[in-house]
Amino acid sequence: MRRLLLLLPLLLFACAPKKAEAPAQEAQAPLALQVRVVEAKRGVLEREVRASASLQAERDSLVAAGAAGRVLKTLPAGTPVRAGEGVVYLDPAPFQEALEAARLNLRQAEANLERARNQLLGNRAALQAQLEAAKVQLEAAKRRYEEGQALLQAGALAPLDLKALEAQLRQAQSAYENAREALSRLERAEDLRLLELQVEGARLQVRQAERNLKESVVRAPFAGEVVEVFVKEGEFLGTGSRAFRLATTDRLLAKVYLPPEKASALGPETPFTLRQNGQEVAARLLRKSELPGQNRLVEVVLEPQGALLPGPAEARYRERVAEGVRLPAGAVRIQESEAVVYRVEDGRAWEVRVRLVAQEGTQAVVEGLPEGAQVIYPVPEGLKDGDPVEVLP
Incomplete structure (x- = not known):
């Protein structure tokens, strides 16, 4: 009897109805990653070049004496003079x-x-x-x-x-x-x-x-301003010695020295700007020397389109780097020494290997990508080839 009582619970458990098993969970499709795209367009990649410039008078001359004599009178520095006007006067006796x-x-x-x-x-x-x-x-x-x-x-x-x-x-x-x-x-x-x-x-x-008598007055060879006088009244001025410095102050020219390969790419259509003491004015190319000088640099002369002061300045202009399909530099990734971009097509991101031609600042030029392609930018972390994506407007 005792054995029967022990087996009864086991028989009741075995005869109890079984609970229905839960159905297997269906595999969920991966979620599309939301991205933004840019259109690959053909264009020119440029960069800003900065170079030191020196603003000088268009005409600047050290005028020498044509005869020797004792200085009788001089005009003070800063005096505007006309062409042929006397600046240094020698004793005529x-x-x-x-x-x-x-x-x-x-x-x-x-x-x-x-x-x-x-x-x-x-x-x-x-x-x-x-x-x-x-x-x-x-x-x-x-x-x-x-x-x-x-x-x-x-x-x-x-x-x-x-x-x-x-x-x-x-x-x-x-x-x-x-x-x-x-x-x-x-x-x-x-x-x-x-x-x-x-x-x-x-x-x-x-x-x-008669000529010596005329040379007793050292005259200005052109209209300008007396920048500096090198003799004083009572001093002796020898023939060929510097008497005064004359310069034109109404028009300044900027001189920039560039390597021959950079200077050869400049033309009349190249836009320039000159910066001096926080002031910026446009400038145009006036002329450039055909051959480099002793310093192996080419002299490029610019004409400012605004008022500046004689002295140092900074010249800026845009230099052509490359031409091709332009993209933001952040759209290009380097993977195993190769440049790749992600192109959106049929709702998925496809990896495209390209050749990075040039990069300047936030822009890059690549080869191997057709114009008009939709390229993901910025590239999300963890994006892989073939991932589904959703393009945000």
Whole structure:
């Protein structure tokens, strides 16, 4: 009986109806990741280039003295002057005295020349008469000598007498040659030519003295402003020494020195800006040297379109880096040394390997991606190839 009572609960448990088992949970589809996209468009990637510039006057000249003298007066620095206006004045007295002396020498030389010409006219007639007389004497001596030769052959003249006639002939020939040479020398006017050269030299000295007198005032070669005066009143200024510095202040030019490869890419259409003391003005390319200088840099000259001050400044312009399909740099990921982007197509993100051509700031240019493709940007963390995505507007 006791055994039966023990088995009864087991039999009741075995005969009790079984509870229905819960159905297996169905597999849930992954949720679409919400992303934003940008359209891949073709464009040019540029970057801003900054370079040191120096603003200088368009014309800046160190004016030197053309004559030596003691400074009598100067204009103060900062004085605007016109072209040809005097800035440094030398004592004119020594230059005026030198001019008077040169003019006196010229008058003396001209007087000597005039006297020589008058003497030439009077001497010509006398020398001509001497030449004619010498010619007559020569012909008479020649005729007597010929007659003496005939008499000697006839035995009517002694040989000694013929020798005397020959000596007379030679003397007449010498007198004739001397008279002809004197007349020829007079006609050549060698002494007269020497006096003419002395007159030319005296005239040259007068012109030099007049020029020195003009150089006693050191003048401005162009209109501008006296930037600096290098001499003071009472000092001696030598020929060729710096007198003052003159510059044009109404127009400044900016000079920038760039490597040849960068300068060659610049043209009249390149926009420039110049920054100085917080002020920024536009500028245009005026000119650039064709060949690099000793520092192997090309001088680029810019013309500011606004008012700036002489001195240092900063030049800025946009430089072309690359051209191609442009994307935000954050849309490109580097995976195992390869650049990839995620393109949205048919509701999924597909990994596309591209070649990163260039990157500048927040922009990049890639190859291997068609224009118009929808590229995920920004790229969510954990995004994988083939993940379903939902594009947010």
